[in-house]
Amino acid sequence: MNAVPSPYDAAPDVPGFEPTHVVPKDGLSTWAAPDTSVPTEPMDPLLPVRLLTRRGDWGQVLCSNGWAAWVDARLLVTLPESPPPAGAPMARTADARRLLARVEETLGRYREAVEELAAGRMDGETFQRTTHGLRIGAVVEGEAVWLYDAEHDRWCYCDGTTMTTFAAPEPAPQSLPPEPAPSSVPPEPTRLDSPASGPPPTRLGDA
Structure with missing residues (x-):
């Protein structure tokens, strides 16, 4: 991968x-390494990038022209996935009715707890303890439904007849220990905002 001086320079895709x-919509500061002392060219809002790797809150991203930099990965906006195409491999749970029943059961338990809390028959601590660990998710749009499978920690898409895995979260990245600061210089709290000495964020449409 050959880096170029800017994420906007002409280069083969x-x-x-x-x-x-x-x-994100406010642009994004970048660094040549996961170190706030080496700022580089900021990125325009809504620029598409590919996340290559994570180091704690740091993320290395790649632009379509081959330019790569480190950013605060927490600020990146994840692109939504499209529903799986017809004929895609079936998920382990091919029948949506089981997940639908689980959604109804979990929502019912949560509603019962809310009713008890609203009626004064349950205090806030008991409500928190009763609802701890409840996880459901469902989006219905016409014949399509997106269901969260808490057992396997994934989203599934169903068109009423078959169900396929829609999205599965990536494993959480392991944070690397911070590099020790020189003994003669007191450590400075890590900041992932725009460095004061760096150029202002570039906006789309600037001359």
């Missing part, structure tokens, strides 16, 4: 480049 995120 990376073969097979598929963005996973976009830059």
Whole structure:
């Protein structure tokens, strides 16, 4: 991968480049390494990028022209996935009725707890203890439904007849220990905002 001086310089597109995120609406500061002392060219709002790797809150992103930099990965906006195409491999749970029943059961338990809390028959601590661990998710749009499978920690898509895995979260990245600061210089709290000495964020449409 050959880096170029800017994320906007003309360069051949990376073969097979598929963005996973976009830059947030306020733009994004970048660094040459996971170190706030080496700022580089900021990115425009909504620029598509591909997240290559994570180091704690840091993330290395790749632009379509091959330019790569480190950013605060917490600020990246994840691109939504499309429903799986027809004929995609079936998920382990191919029948949506089981997940629908689980959603109804869990929602019913939560509603009962809310009723008890509203009627004064349950205090806040008991409500928190009763609802702890409840996790459901469902979006219905016409014949399509997206259901959260808490048992396997994934989202599934169903068109009424078959169900396929829609999205599965990536394993949480392992944070690397911070590099020790020189003994003669007191450590400075890590900041992932725009460095004062760096250029202001570039906006789309600037001359």
